Amino acid sequence: MKDDAKSRKAELMEHLKVSILTLRLQPGTDLDEAHLSDDFGLSRTPLREVFRQLAGEGYLDLRTNRSARVSEMSYTTLRDFFLAAPMVYGAVLRLAAQNATRTQINDLKDAQQAFKAALQSGSAEDRALANNRFHDATGEMSGNVYLRPSFNRLLIDHARIGMTFYKPQSAHKTENLSEASRQHDAIIAAIEAGDEAAAAQLAEDHWNLSRDQIELFVMPAALDIPMGIPPLSKPA
Amino acid sequence: MKDDAKSRKAELMEHLKVSILTLRLQPGTDLDEAHLSDDFGLSRTPLREVFRQLAGEGYLDLRTNRSARVSEMSYTTLRDFFLAAPMVYGAVLRLAAQNATRTQINDLKDAQQAFKAALQSGSAEDRALANNRFHDATGEMSGNVYLRPSFNRLLIDHARIGMTFYKPQSAHKTENLSEASRQHDAIIAAIEAGDEAAAAQLAEDHWNLSRDQIELFVMPAALDIPMGIPPLSKPA
DNA sequence: AAAATACAAGTTGTATACAGAAAAGAATCG
DNA sequence: CGATTCTTTTCTGTATACAACTTGTATTTT
Numbered sequence: 001m002k003d004d005a006k007s008r009k010a011e012l013m014e015h016l017k018v019s020i021l022t023l024r025l026q027p028g029t030d031l032d033e034a035h036l037s038d039d040f041g042l043s044r045t046p047l048r049e050v051f052r053q054l055a056g057e058g059y060l061d062l063r064t065n066r067s068a069r070v071s072e073m074s075y076t077t078l079r080d081f082f083l084a085a086p087m088v089y090g091a092v093l094r095l096a097a098q099n100a101t102r103t104q105i106n107d108l109k110d111a112q113q114a115f116k117a118a119l120q121s122g123s124a125e126d127r128a129l130a131n132n133r134f135h136d137a138t139g140e141m142s143g144n145v146y147l148r149p150s151f152n153r154l155l156i157d158h159a160r161i162g163m164t165f166y167k168p169q170s171a172h173k174t175e176n177l178s179e180a181s182r183q184h185d186a187i188i189a190a191i192e193a194g195d196e197a198a199a200a201q202l203a204e205d206h207w208n209l210s211r212d213q214i215e216l217f218v219m220p221a222a223l224d225i226p227m228g229i230p231p232l233s234k235p236a
Numbered sequence: 237m238k239d240d241a242k243s244r245k246a247e248l249m250e251h252l253k254v255s256i257l258t259l260r261l262q263p264g265t266d267l268d269e270a271h272l273s274d275d276f277g278l279s280r281t282p283l284r285e286v287f288r289q290l291a292g293e294g295y296l297d298l299r300t301n302r303s304a305r306v307s308e309m310s311y312t313t314l315r316d317f318f319l320a321a322p323m324v325y326g327a328v329l330r331l332a333a334q335n336a337t338r339t340q341i342n343d344l345k346d347a348q349q350a351f352k353a354a355l356q357s358g359s360a361e362d363r364a365l366a367n368n369r370f371h372d373a374t375g376e377m378s379g380n381v382y383l384r385p386s387f388n389r390l391l392i393d394h395a396r397i398g399m400t401f402y403k404p405q406s407a408h409k410t411e412n413l414s415e416a417s418r419q420h421d422a423i424i425a426a427i428e429a430g431d432e433a434a435a436a437q438l439a440e441d442h443w444n445l446s447r448d449q450i451e452l453f454v455m456p457a458a459l460d461i462p463m464g465i466p467p468l469s470k471p472a
Numbered sequence: 473a474a475a476a477t478a479c480a481a482g483t484t485g486t487a488t489a490c491a492g493a494a495a496a497g498a499a500t501c502g
Numbered sequence: 503c504g505a506t507t508c509t510t511t512t513c514t515g516t517a518t519a520c521a522a523c524t525t526g527t528a529t530t531t532t
Contacts, residue, residue: 005492005516006300033484043517045281048485049288056292058385064242065484065523077381084382087327091320145313146320146393149294149385157382241486241522269514279487284515301493301514477530485522496511502504 005042012040013050020059020070021132021159022125030067031060058153073160078214081157086207088150089135093199096141097191105192108137112184119177124163127177132159134184141191162210165217176213183209241278248276249286256295256306257368257395258361266303267296294389309396314450317393322443324386325371329435332377333427341428344373348420355413360399363413368395370420377427398446401453412449419445 019025031051033044040047051068054060061071100108115130122130132155139151166177183206190198255261267287269280276283287304290296297307336344351366358366368391375387402413419442426434 009515034482044484045516045518048285049515052285052288053292056289058381067483080380080382083331084327084380087323088382088386091323095319144316144320145294146316146324146386146390149389150324150382150387153385154382245485270512280514281486281488285485303513473532475530475532477528479526479528481524481526483522483524485520487518487520489516489518491514491516493514494512496509498507498509500505500507502506 005046008040008042009046009050012036012042012047013054015040016050016054017059018129021156021163022128023160023163024125025070027070027073027160029070031069032067058156071156073157077157078161081154081161082207082211084150085154085158086204088147088154089207090200090203092139092142092144092147092151093187093191093203094196095144095147096138097194097196097199099143100141100191104137104141105188108134108141108188108191111137112181112188115184116181119181124166127166128159128162131162131180138187138191158210161214165214176209180206180209241282244276244278245282245286248272248278248283249290251276252286252290253295254365257392257399258364259396259399260361261306263306263309263396265306267305268303294392307392309393313393314397317390317397318443318447320386321390321394322440324383324390325443326436326439328375328378328380328383328387329423329427329439330432331380331383332374333430333432333435335379336377336427340373340377341424344370344377344424344427347373348417348424351420352417355417360402363402364395364398367398367416374423374427394446397450401450412445416442416445 016025025031033047036042037044037047051060051062055062055068058071060068062068111130111134115127115134118126118130135155135158136152139148139155142148142151183202187199187202187206190202252261252267261267269283272278273280273283287296287298291298291304294307296304298304347366347370351363351370354362354366371391371394372388375384375391378384378387419438423435423438423442426438
């Protein structure tokens with residue numbers, strides 16, 4: 001078979017995207033051209049073209065005469081994210097409700113099936129990727145070339161933020177995830193019905209849920225230990 | 237001097253951007269790698285990297301085993317554009333009013349100076365580029381990484397749409413352009429005052445002006461000639 | 473001993489040569 | 503004469519070799 005080169009390039013691309021979305025490659029990580037060349041049986045020329053493209057989509061940052069690096073998440077990221085996300089996502093879902101085709105709706109339902117499966121049995125990575133696929137499908141539906149660049153950029157960090165803040169296992173988290181799943185179902189229904197207003201409202205709800213979850217993680221309940229009494233130390 | 241390679245790459249990039257924004261390279265035009273290589277004294281390797289980057293920013297479309305081509309403007313473009321632009325631009329100006337630094341405001345004023353100069357003496361291309369520079373400066377001010385990809389994509393087609401629809405010389409057009417210039421001044425004032433609401437309102441006004449202008453061009457006043465009488469033909 | 477400079481190793485950027493895919497043209501067949 | 507297939511040409515994609523730059527280390531100088 002001749003999946004030589006052309007498909008190995010696609011493989012590399014997919015590998016990098018998944019690794020970045022799941023934080024296997026953490027923000028700020030330097031990428032080694034030589035090493036990746038070996039691993040994927042590609043010369044540096046096509047590899048560097050992949051880098052350029054991923055940089056354009058927001059996965060990587062390129063600096064001249066320095067190695068490519070996974071795009072950073074700074075301390076202002078969350079703020080910027082939650083400023084932009086409700087607006088862009090609301091617009092995307094509104095347009096999706098207007099324009100979705102039968103095929104696209106079926107794709108969306110498939111993605112939601114996969115998301116539910118990942119909720120029950122999958123890892124945090126599987127969940128993040130399935131969720132990413134779901135939202136990406138809504139972007140496809142919107143069909144507006146001017147919205148998609150920002151929307152796709154948001155989805156990258158949506159996945160990464162999710163991997164960061166949804167890790168800790170807790171009853172609360174599980175509850176939130178099934179709430180998210182229910183919202184997905186409602187989004188599908190609104191799109192199928194062509195109900196723009198409902199879709200836009202659901203977008204807002206969906207992001208608010210994310211924000212609440214992150215607030216809980218960033219500002220956890222304080223440890224309930226009176227002053228002057230040191231935390232229990234384990235016996236040697 | 238050693239502006240070898242590194243700066244020639246930047247030159248090529250700038251050349252392509254300007255040519256595309258001003259429609260010197262029309263939507264759908266095929267780009268010849270060999271020819272551009274010669275013209276800019278670059279080998280095909282860095283040239284193709286530039287292509288990849290410009291494709292990421294929305295200037296070009298890449299198709300495998302076919303030449304790179306200037307990104308198309310379809311008949312749905314205008315609709316998509318005016319759906320997305322007021323929202324994104326409103327958000328950008330709102331954030332600009334929040335976050336603009338002294339330096340950025342000075343840059344914006346410089347851009348507006350250049351725009352006014354282009355209005356009086358410059359060509360349509362100069363006007364489009366100066367206007368592009370002005371709006372790009374507002375994008376810089378907003379400082380939100382998630383908004384900029386779509387905003388920049390909008391600016392590309394804003395310039396191209398402007399080149400298409402503002403060409404015909406008429407009193408009406410000139411009037412609209414000075415109105416646009418006045419709006420620019422008001423935008424600067426709103427940003428300098430940190431007045432978010434005013435900035436957002438001005439964004440809406442600014443796009444409405446564009447839309448009106450395009451409507452006039454697309455749906456001109458009908459020729460006022462009674463049926464059966466052919467239009468006046470010039471004497472040879 | 474601290475700082476500065478020079479050197480060396482490793483990595484990024486570019487050019488060229490080659491392999492593979494479309495497109496254009498020539499020859500053959502109906 | 504028209505259509506189709508095969509050949510030739512042209513252009514895109516990849517690999518390799520080389521040049522330029524960064525960085526870490528060692529040496530020299532004050």
